[in-house]
Amino acid sequence: MNEIKINNRIIGEAHKPFVIAEVGINHEGNFDLAIKMIDEAYKAGCECVKFQTHIIEDEMIPNDVIPGNARESIWDIMKRCRLTEEEEIKLKEYVESLGMIFLSTPFSRAAAERLQNLGVPAYKIGSGECNNYPLIEHIAKFGKPVILSTGMNDISSIQKSVEILRKNKIPYALMHCTSMYPTPYEKVRLGALKELKENFPDAVLGLSDHSMGIYTCLGAVPLGASILEKHFTSDRTLPGPHLAVQK
Numbered sequence: 351m352n353e354i355k356i357n358n359r360i361i362g363e364a365h366k367p368f369v370i371a372e373v374g375i376n377h378e379g380n381f382d383l384a385i386k387m388i389d390e391a392y393k394a395g396c397e398c399v400k401f402q403t404h405i406i407e408d409e410m411i412p413n414d415v416i417p418g419n420a421r422e423s424i425w426d427i428m429k430r431c432r433l434t435e436e437e438e439i440k441l442k443e444y445v446e447s448l449g450m451i452f453l454s455t456p457f458s459r460a461a462a463e464r465l466q467n468l469g470v471p472a473y474k475i476g477s478g479e480c481n482n483y484p485l486i487e488h489i490a491k492f493g494k495p496v497i498l499s500t501g502m503n504d505i506s507s508i509q510k511s512v513e514i515l516r517k518n519k520i521p522y523a524l525m526h527c528t529s530m531y532p533t534p535y536e537k538v539r540l541g542a543l544k545e546l547k548e549n550f551p552d553a554v555l556g557l558s559d560h561s562m563g564i565y566t567c568l569g570a571v572p573l574g575a576s577i578l579e580k581h582f583t584s585d586r587t588l589p590g591p592h593l594a595v596q597k
Contacts, residue, residue: 352554354495354521356472357451359397361523362554362576367567370453370474371396371582372558375404375431378588381440384433388445390584398451400474400579401441404432408460419531435464442468453497455479459488466492477501477527477558486511490518497577499558501527505549512550523554523577526570533560540566543573 353362361368371391377384384401391399406428414423433441438454445452455476456462462485465473472495479485480503489496496515500508508524515522526542543555556577557570567578 352552354472354523354554356398356495359451363574365576367571367575368398368556368577369396370398370400370577370579372400372579373582374400374402374455375427376581376583376588377401377431377433379431379433381433381437383584383588384437384441385444387582387584388441388448388450391582392448392450396450396582398453399445399582400453400455401433401438402431402476403438403454403456403461403465404428405458405460405464406432408458435468438464439468442470456485456489459485462489462492470494472497475499477503477529480511481507483510483514486514490514490520493518493520495521495523497523497525497556499525499527499579500546501529501558505545508546509549512553516552521554523556524550525556525558525577525579526575527558528560531560532562533566535561535566538566540569540573543570543575547574 351363353360359368373387377387388399413425416423420427442452451471453470453472453474454465455474456465473489474497477499480498480500498511524546526546528537528539530537538561546553546555554576555574557567557575558579559566
C-alpha cells in the first residue's frame with residue numbers, strides 16, 4: 351500500500367486516518383486566538399494543525415477583488431490575517447510542544463521559502479495552487495512530502511503537478527476537494543476518490559472537506575482516504591471568511 355511519512359507519522363490505508371485541523375486564517379491575524387485554536391484542536395484529538403502563510407507582496411498585486419463569501423477585498427483580508435515569521439515560529443514551537451505536527455500552506459515562493467526556514471516536515475498545497483506549476487516545482491526542490499488538494503482541477507491539470515512531484519521523487523498525497531463553502535452533501539462527490547486512485551495509483555489519498563458535520567469523512571475512509579482535513583475554529587460566532595463551514 352502507498353504511504354508517506356511526516357516526521358514519525360506513517361500515513362496510508364494500513365494506518366489510522368491522519369486528521370488535520372485547518373485553522374487557516376480563522377485566527378484573523380490574532381496570535382492569541384491562534385494559540386487558543388491550537389489548544390482546542392489538541393483537546394479534540396487532532397494530530398496536525400494547519401495554517402496559511404501569506405507574504406502578500408509576493409503573492410498578489412494590490413486589488414479590490416471581493417470574494418463571494420466576504421465583504422472586503424482579498425488584499426485587505428490577507429493583510430489583516432497574515433502572521434509574521436516570528437509568530438509562525440512561535441506557533442510551530444507550541445504545536446510541537448503538544449506532540450502535534452505543524453503545517454502551513456504557502457501561497458507564493460517567498461512563503462514556501464519561509465516555511466523551509468521554519469523546518470516544516472512537509473508541504474500542504476491548496477486547491478488554488480494545484481495548477482501553479484512554478485510554485486510546485488519550487489516546493490519540490492525541498493525534497494519534502496507534499497499533500498496536494500485538487501479542488502477546481504481536472505485529471506489533466508492534476509497530472510502535470512503529479513509529474514513534477516514524481517520527477518523530483520517526492521512522496522505525495524492527493525486530497526479530493528469540492529471548493530464550495532459550505533459544500534452541500536450532493537456536491538461532495540466521494541466517488542472522485544476512486545477516480546484519483548485509478549489515475550494516480552502511487553498516491554496516498556485524502557479528503558479536504560468543506561461540508562457540515564463529519565459524515566463525509568466517515569464515508570471517505572472506506573473509499574481509501576487516509577488523510578482527513580476539516581476547517582476548524584474554537585467559536586463559530588467569530589468573524590472571518592472561512593467560518594461558514596467551521597467544525
